[in-house]
Amino acid sequence: METNEFREFCRARPDKQNILDVFKGKWICEVPVDSGLSTGGKVHAFEDFRIEWLMDAYGEADGKSILELGPFEGGHAYMLSKLDPSLIISIEANVSCFLKCLCIKEAFDLGNVEFRLGDFNEYLPNCDRRFDLVVASGVLYHSSDPMALLESVCRVSDNLFIWTHYADPDRMQTNPNLKKKFGPLQGGSFRGLDYEFFEQTYQYGVTDEEFCGGTGKTSRWLTKDAIVSALRHFGHKELRYGPDDANHPNGPSTCLFSRRS
Numbered sequence: 673m674e675t676n677e678f679r680e681f682c683r684a685r686p687d688k689q690n691i692l693d694v695f696k697g698k699w700i701c702e703v704p705v706d707s708g709l710s711t712g713g714k715v716h717a718f719e720d721f722r723i724e725w726l727m728d729a730y731g732e733a734d735g736k737s738i739l740e741l742g743p744f745e746g747g748h749a750y751m752l753s754k755l756d757p758s759l760i761i762s763i764e765a766n767v768s769c770f771l772k773c774l775c776i777k778e779a780f781d782l783g784n785v786e787f788r789l790g791d792f793n794e795y796l797p798n799c800d801r802r803f804d805l806v807v808a809s810g811v812l813y814h815s816s817d818p819m820a821l822l823e824s825v826c827r828v829s830d831n832l833f834i835w836t837h838y839a840d841p842d843r844m845q846t847n848p849n850l851k852k853k854f855g856p857l858q859g860g861s862f863r864g865l866d867y868e869f870f871e872q873t874y875q876y877g878v879t880d881e882e883f884c885g886g887t888g889k890t891s892r893w894l895t896k897d898a899i900v901s902a903l904r905h906f907g908h909k910e911l912r913y914g915p916d917d918a919n920h921p922n923g924p925s926t927c928l929f930s931r932r933s
């Protein structure tokens with residue numbers, strides 16, 4: 673990154689819309705229309721049914737501490753912030769996504785959200801604090817070591833929300849879109865737990881404007897069985913299953929809420 677990418681003035685009257693316009697034409701997600709502001713993005717991550725489902729599964733969040741992994745453009749942090757948690761730590765590795773999150777924080781006065789720039793894989797293993805809730809939406813299938821990630825998030829919290837794509841061996845071998853992205857079904861072992869996964873290699877990287885994947889060159893997609901067994905193995909035995917979309921165009925996806933019991 674150049675040291676001063678934004679070599680320009682904003683000469684308009686100071687306004688919250690100016691903040692969002694710093695990334696004009698580069699937003700993927702749109703902010704709620706009743707805010708009177710607009711990014712021009714298309715995806716409604718600021719009014720996302722997955723977070724509504726999570727809150728139904730988890731209960732009241734006021735006064736709670738939340739760790740969010742991979743906020744992208746801050747849509748879920750915005751929704752969670754409105755539930756009045758004491759603190760949301762939200763870790764984003766992609767520099768332009770992180771800067772967009774800061775724009776959202778400033779435009780919407782998200783005083784209880786601390787966006788942090790960095791890799792959550794570097795944060796979690798040495799994390800010595802606990803959170804009331806971890807929100808891991810859209811990150812498990814971007815991980816090159818998803819079992820280690822699940823172990824870490826189960827260690828730092830008794831409550832975990834996951835939305836993720838998962839590997840379905842039948843679909844991955846029959847759906848041409850999926851077939852071309854993945855290698856064969858493989859077996860792995862982590863802390864005595866055997867599991868199955870497919871590995872995918874990213875076609876694009878962080879230099880691509882719309883890239884929202886992981887920090888590694890590859891990622892492992894776990895089967896749903898592997899995810900559930902891992903959560904139980906790491907002490908999260910109470911599970912609630914949310915909306916599952918086996919025919920999602922990018923691969924089967926599911927919502928899970930797990931609690932230590």
Ligand SMILES: C[S@@+](CC[C@H](N)C(=O)[O-])C[C@H]1O[C@@H](n2cnc3c(N)ncnc32)[C@H](O)[C@@H]1O
Nearest residue numbers: 742744764765766791792809810884885886887
């Ligand atoms: C697919 S998006 C998910 C966005 C949002 N959480 C959602 O569910 O809609 C994945 C996000 O996680 C970020 N990310 C992926 N791996 C990361 C890592 N190891 N550390 C920090 N951020 C990461 C990406 O840059 C991207 O913003």
